[in-house]
Amino acid sequence: MEHVKELISAYIDHELSDSERLLVENHLTTCKECQSLAKELSLMSQQITNYYQSVDVPDDFEQKVFADLNGLASDQISDNKTLKWIAIFASVLLLVVFLASFSPIVLMIVGLASSFFTIMYSLIRIIPLIITQIPYLTGGSMMLAFFVMLLSVWSLRHLLVR
């Protein structure tokens, strides 16, 4: 006769299927060896259960656990809020890009803006170069004279209009 020792622990924990349970029960009626093992394991299981029931759990333990869980939940909510704003920003950006690629006006504005910034950037880079080069340019003094003339004309007109 084949023993059912490997099934007995699961039998005690009520983890067997109906057919396995019947097999073990039938075997236990005839086999002393497996009966004593079942008794032993059953006793051990009972002792473990008793031990866990005797462990003193503080009265507010459950409340604390739920408070911690709530804290975690609210942390997750604030993370979700950040994610939501990122999602909104990304959506707006995508919408702008989408409109820019289909609307000629937006495309024109974007084009003008980028041209403007390109020109400004070039000027900012070129101006110091021009300033340092002016004294060495052949027409430098002429340019300076022209500039002074323009300035005086402007001043004169300004004075006269007043």
Ligand SMILES: [Zn+2]
């Ligand atoms: Zn047996």
